[in-house]
Amino acid sequence: MTQHTSYGEVHGPRAGEISRRGFMRRMLGIGTGILSLQFLGGTIAFLWPNVTEGLGAEITLGTAEDINSAAPDWAQGLPYIYNPARLFVVNVPAGKARVAQESGGAVEAEASLPVPDPGEDVLALWRKCPHLGCQVPQLCEFSQWFECLCHGSQYTILGEYRAGPAPRGMDRFPMRLDGDVYIVDTREVESGPPPGTVTFDDREPGDMQHCAG
Amino acid sequence: MTIEKRPNATADKNAPTQAPSEAPLAAPGAGPKLPGPPGVPGTERFRLLAYVKQESMVRVDKRPDETVLTWPHLLRAEFVMLMLMTALLVVVSAFIRAPLEEMANPVITPHVAKAPWYFLGLQELLSYFNATVAGVLVIPVYLGGLMLIPFIDRTPYRAARDRKLMWVFFLCLMIGGLIITFIGSFFRGPSWQWVWPWEGLFFTL
Amino acid sequence: MSDGSGNRMTRWLKESTVWRSLFRHGVPRDRRTRVMAVMSNVFLHLHPVAVRKSGIRLSFTWCMGGLTFFLFLAEVVSGVLLMFYYRPVIEYAYQDIQDLRAHVTLGILREIHRWGAHAMIISIWLHMMRVFLTGSYKPPREFNWIVGVFLLVLTMLLSFTGYLLPWDQLAIWAITVGTQMALYAPLAGPESSFLILGGIEIGQGTLLRFYVAHVVLFPLVTAILLIVHFWRIRKDGGISGPV
Numbered sequence: 250m251t252q253h254t255s256y257g258e259v260h261g262p263r264a265g266e267i268s269r270r271g272f273m274r275r276m277l278g279i280g281t282g283i284l285s286l287q288f289l290g291g292t293i294a295f296l297w298p299n300v301t302e303g304l305g306a307e308i309t310l311g312t313a314e315d316i317n318s319a320a321p322d323w324a325q326g327l328p329y330i331y332n333p334a335r336l337f338v339v340n341v342p343a344g345k346a347r348v349a350q351e352s353g354g355a356v357e358a359e360a361s362l363p364v365p366d367p368g369e370d371v372l373a374l375w376r377k378c379p380h381l382g383c384q385v386p387q388l389c390e391f392s393q394w395f396e397c398l399c400h401g402s403q404y405t406i407l408g409e410y411r412a413g414p415a416p417r418g419m420d421r422f423p424m425r426l427d428g429d430v431y432i433v434d435t436r437e438v439e440s441g442p443p444p445g446t447v448t449f450d451d452r453e454p455g456d457m458q459h460c461a462g
Numbered sequence: 463m464t465i466e467k468r469p470n471a472t473a474d475k476n477a478p479t480q481a482p483s484e485a486p487l488a489a490p491g492a493g494p495k496l497p498g499p500p501g502v503p504g505t506e507r508f509r510l511l512a513y514v515k516q517e518s519m520v521r522v523d524k525r526p527d528e529t530v531l532t533w534p535h536l537l538r539a540e541f542v543m544l545m546l547m548t549a550l551l552v553v554v555s556a557f558i559r560a561p562l563e564e565m566a567n568p569v570i571t572p573h574v575a576k577a578p579w580y581f582l583g584l585q586e587l588l589s590y591f592n593a594t595v596a597g598v599l600v601i602p603v604y605l606g607g608l609m610l611i612p613f614i615d616r617t618p619y620r621a622a623r624d625r626k627l628m629w630v631f632f633l634c635l636m637i638g639g640l641i642i643t644f645i646g647s648f649f650r651g652p653s654w655q656w657v658w659p660w661e662g663l664f665f666t667l
Numbered sequence: 668m669s670d671g672s673g674n675r676m677t678r679w680l681k682e683s684t685v686w687r688s689l690f691r692h693g694v695p696r697d698r699r700t701r702v703m704a705v706m707s708n709v710f711l712h713l714h715p716v717a718v719r720k721s722g723i724r725l726s727f728t729w730c731m732g733g734l735t736f737f738l739f740l741a742e743v744v745s746g747v748l749l750m751f752y753y754r755p756v757i758e759y760a761y762q763d764i765q766d767l768r769a770h771v772t773l774g775i776l777r778e779i780h781r782w783g784a785h786a787m788i789i790s791i792w793l794h795m796m797r798v799f800l801t802g803s804y805k806p807p808r809e810f811n812w813i814v815g816v817f818l819l820v821l822t823m824l825l826s827f828t829g830y831l832l833p834w835d836q837l838a839i840w841a842i843t844v845g846t847q848m849a850l851y852a853p854l855a856g857p858e859s860s861f862l863i864l865g866g867i868e869i870g871q872g873t874l875l876r877f878y879v880a881h882v883v884l885f886p887l888v889t890a891i892l893l894i895v896h897f898w899r900i901r902k903d904g905g906i907s908g909p910v
């Protein structure tokens with residue numbers, strides 16, 4: 250092939266150095282990159298919902314007395330359905346006692362019915378099924394479990410996973426007592442406990458009759 | 463001397479196929495690097511810069527009888543198609559009502575909650591596998607797999623007989639998807655239990 | 668109009684500057700004017716002036732790409748008409764949909780829009796099948812195949828966001844189940860659900876978000892990708908030749 254002598258010496262930055270143009274080009278690239286990221290971040294920030302009422306805000310449920318007058322069965326352990334935020338407000342001691350009673354001795358509980366004021370021992374379970382989001386209905390009368398009708402996921406009264414296609418127990422919201430008024434903070438969802446968590450009610454799905462699944 | 467040579471390979475005319483003297487004036491680091499000291503015959507290497515397939519070049523040399531004019535041949539076909547489609551759409555719409563149920567109520571879950579039909583295959587899959595596994599498997603793998611097809615199937619053949627494996631693989635995917643979509647659509651009822659279509663149809667478009 | 672005034676009128680019209688500024692060539696009757704017709708019109712110019720015979724055979728393309736495009740156009744037209752009556756507010760949306768059927772003249776627009784959407788999903792899958800089966804994704808068409816996959820996703824998204832808008836039981840529960848499924852994908856946590864739904868669960872925020880995505884965002888992106896798609900078909904040498 251041809252000789253290359255006619256091309257002369259090669260001028261360029263020495264190794265490890267960067268030319269003026271190269272520098273400018275790089276800065277331009279970085280600048281465009283930063284700008285795009287800012288645009289993306291700003292868009293997401295703008296679209297981030299700021300919820301001020303209903304689910305996504307702090308919700309005042311009232312005192313135990315208020316709940317008892319709205320739902321007389323609460324002291325008997327039946328979870329109180331608070332629909333504006335799609336919640337089961339579970340009176341834990343009464344609920345446990347109820348399951349113990351209805352299960353015919355298969356489960357044991359400390360308290361006995363009724364329990365009109367459980368104090369801090371209350372759970373706010375979200376009625377949205379962690380499987381595909383259906384509304385979880387009130388306790389099944391046969392099993393005393395929550396049984397989702399959509400695809401048959403089953404949870405105990407404490408929202409622990411027992412059966413079905415759901416990936417975990419029922420999601421919940423932190424609850425606190427302000428004086429004697431219950432306040433649910435629905436700004437942050439707490440994921441339900443993983444399958445295999447058994448703190449109460451260790452019956453197997455095969456032990457009883459069910460409403461779904 | 464190595465020359466990558468393929469039939470019809472045409473290098474860009476402006477590209478430096480000989481020596482790199484111009485390269486540093488352009489972007490540093492960019493541009494083709496030609497190893498081998500210049501001037502020593504037998505050490506230059508040539509790189510393939512572009513491989514322009516015959517098919518994708520402007521077809522000046524093709525015989526005219528292979529093609530027909532867009533106006534009227536293609537446009538006529540398109541027009542007929544457009545008219546047929548519009549007519550069909552209007553007739554179907556005049557006779558078949560779009561479904562509308564009761565007003566939305568977040569507090570009442572219907573006994574059968576199904577996704578739109580084109581996701582029912584996915585919903586059916588979700589009922590077999592652990593949700594996270596199916597989520598990982600189905601959406602990214604399916605879409606990623608689709609996008610990668612041209613890079614997996616590197617053979618230059620296009621006829622079915624030359625790529626039986628790909629055909630079988632792809633058709634299995636498509637038909638499998640069709641079958642589970644069918645099952646999810648017509649064979650699943652309340653609680654996602656198996657239901658024969660003649661026992662009740664739980665499907666809305 | 669064999670003679671006299673009619674002819675003179677036409678002649679005068681056709682020689683006027685206005686006519687000539689609109690139509691730069693004669694009636695497409697011969698080869699030259701037909702080529703000109705396609706070349707000088709921005710819309711027709713999506714096409715090359717001549718196509719392979721095989722490319723317009725129904726047995727080769729099944730006409731499915733073209734049909735998908737026409738369905739997209741039909742959706743745009745019927746969708747814009749629907750927008751004149753529909754309000755994306757949970758108090759009104761459902762009622763507006765009912766009124767569209769009961770009180771609007773030619774109240775089948777909603778049907779056209781809905782059946783068209785279903786048809787588009789079927790035709791886009793068939794189109795993808797034919798592109799695969801004829802091996803038309805092979806070089807140099809790899810990139811167009813990827814553009815196609817994005818179009819597929821967008822078509823599904825368009826259909827999915829539209830599904831919520833009637834705000835009936837069918838809509839919200841299908842969308843609940845659908846979004847929940849999508850959120851099983853890796854990297855998608857409760858945050859993305861919050862962002863998509865515009866709140867912790869489906870409500871007014873979701874309806875408005877889905878509406879804007881459905882009528883502006885996704886159609887726009889789809890239209891842009893369609894331009895790329897068609898441009899690439901031409902740059903890659905037209906519809907692929909016979910297998």
Ligand code: HEM
Nearest residue numbers: 728732733735736795803811812815816818819905906907
């Ligand atoms: C909104 C959706 C789409 C529209 C409107 C559309 C439209 C078209 C049209 C009109 C053609 C010309 C050939 C034909 O009619 O078959 C075409 C070709 C093509 N399409 Fe699409 N398409 C869409 C989606 C897709 C998808 C989902 C894929 C694949 C994943 C895809 C891949 C291709 C490829 C590779 C070609 C070139 C085929 C050839 O040259 O033979 N497109 N498209």
Ligand code: FES
Nearest residue numbers: 378380381397400
């Ligand atoms: S949504 Fe509850 S089991 Fe599927």
